[in-house]
Amino acid sequence: MILDGKKVSESRLATLKEEISSSGLSPGLATVIVGDDPGSQLYVRMKHRACEQVNIRSHGIVLPGSSTTSDVLKQVRLLNDDRTVNGILVQLPLPPHIDTPRIIEAVSPEKDVDGFHPANLGRLFSGNPVYSPCTPKGIMTLLREYGVEPEGMHAVILGRSIEVGRPMASLLLNANATVTICHSKTQDLPAIASIADILVAAVGKPRFVGPAMVRQGAVVIDVGTNHVDGKLCGDVDFESVRAVAGAITPVPGGVGPMTIASLMENTFLAARLQS
Numbered sequence: 329m330i331l332d333g334k335k336v337s338e339s340r341l342a343t344l345k346e347e348i349s350s351s352g353l354s355p356g357l358a359t360v361i362v363g364d365d366p367g368s369q370l371y372v373r374m375k376h377r378a379c380e381q382v383n384i385r386s387h388g389i390v391l392p393g394s395s396t397t398s399d400v401l402k403q404v405r406l407l408n409d410d411r412t413v414n415g416i417l418v419q420l421p422l423p424p425h426i427d428t429p430r431i432i433e434a435v436s437p438e439k440d441v442d443g444f445h446p447a448n449l450g451r452l453f454s455g456n457p458v459y460s461p462c463t464p465k466g467i468m469t470l471l472r473e474y475g476v477e478p479e480g481m482h483a484v485i486l487g488r489s490i491e492v493g494r495p496m497a498s499l500l501l502n503a504n505a506t507v508t509i510c511h512s513k514t515q516d517l518p519a520i521a522s523i524a525d526i527l528v529a530a531v532g533k534p535r536f537v538g539p540a541m542v543r544q545g546a547v548v549i550d551v552g553t554n555h556v557d558g559k560l561c562g563d564v565d566f567e568s569v570r571a572v573a574g575a576i577t578p579v580p581g582g583v584g585p586m587t588i589a590s591l592m593e594n595t596f597l598a599a600r601l602q603s
């Protein structure tokens with residue numbers, strides 16, 4: 329079974345558009361990019377396009393790559409104080425000279441629609457999430473839409489980043505899965521991966537997961553977005569793994585669109601909580 333994130337995302341956005349329209353609210357999202365990284369510009373453009381689709385007001389702030397941590401902090405504080413802005417998204421990665429944790433912590437937790445503020449990660453970790461990070465949240469939605477019930481399953485997550493691996497582990501644990509997290513220091517990762525009922529690959533290495541790492545019938549979620557010879561490629565070798573897996577997300581068209589749908593949902597949630 330192909331877990332079609334593009335299709336599910338379109339349907340979620342259509343529902344959200346109706347919900348926003350009948351709420352009488354006018355949610356607003358502000359994005360901040362520092363520098364001119366083409367990848368970041370592309371992702372932010374996609375987010376603004378989704379905003380248009382569901383009638384979320386959006387405005388993008390682009391700061392020069394030479395901006396200092398204090399320049400970015402100043403901008404974030406302006407947005408925190410702006411009552412027309414419900415959600416703030418600072419596009420990561422920031423240039424290396426910027427103190428990223430300080431910027432993340434400067435975003436008001438009430439407007440932190442990316443869910444990366446320690447207050448929101450702490451709520452998630454304690455089992456009472458408000459804003460969950462968009463990529464793992466989108467994966468949970470996709471699993472639900474396809475009737476995959478994580479309760480009692482062994483979920484193995486490859487990667488332990490703040491953006492993906494750690495919040496993914498919390499969400500799956502909150503859904504009563506038994507969770508194992510693997511990372512670059514894990515010993516015999518293939519053996520652990522190959523006993524997973526749900527395998528989430530978020531390592532950022534093209535085709536890292538091959539069929540020998542996948543249990544027959546497992547649900548395989550490919551978070552990776554790697555560029556190889558000008559083409560987008562996941563962390564999973566899709567063609568060989570699909571023969572073994574019970575369900576699998578494609579790249580593109582799997583996790584990526586779900587991430588954007590979750591951002592829209594978090595922004596509407598922010599507008600509701602702030603109204």
Ligand SMILES: NC(=O)c1ccc[n+]([C@@H]2O[C@H](COP(=O)([O-])OP(=O)(O)OC[C@H]3O[C@@H](n4cnc5c(N)ncnc54)[C@H](OP(=O)(O)O)[C@@H]3O)[C@@H](O)[C@H]2O)c1
Pocket residue numbers: 463486487488489490491492493510511512513514517530531532533551552553554583584585587
């Ligand atoms: N589709 C989407 O919406 C979306 C959203 C976010 C990210 N992504 C993509 O997902 C991928 C992961 O993103 P990220 O932000 O989580 O990346 P990241 O911050 O670079 O984290 C990568 C993780 O993978 C682990 N890792 C790296 N090489 C490994 C190896 N050989 N064996 C085992 N573990 C290894 C690292 O372990 P250590 O901690 O030990 O270093 C780290 O925990 C990237 O391709 C990214 O572009 C996609």
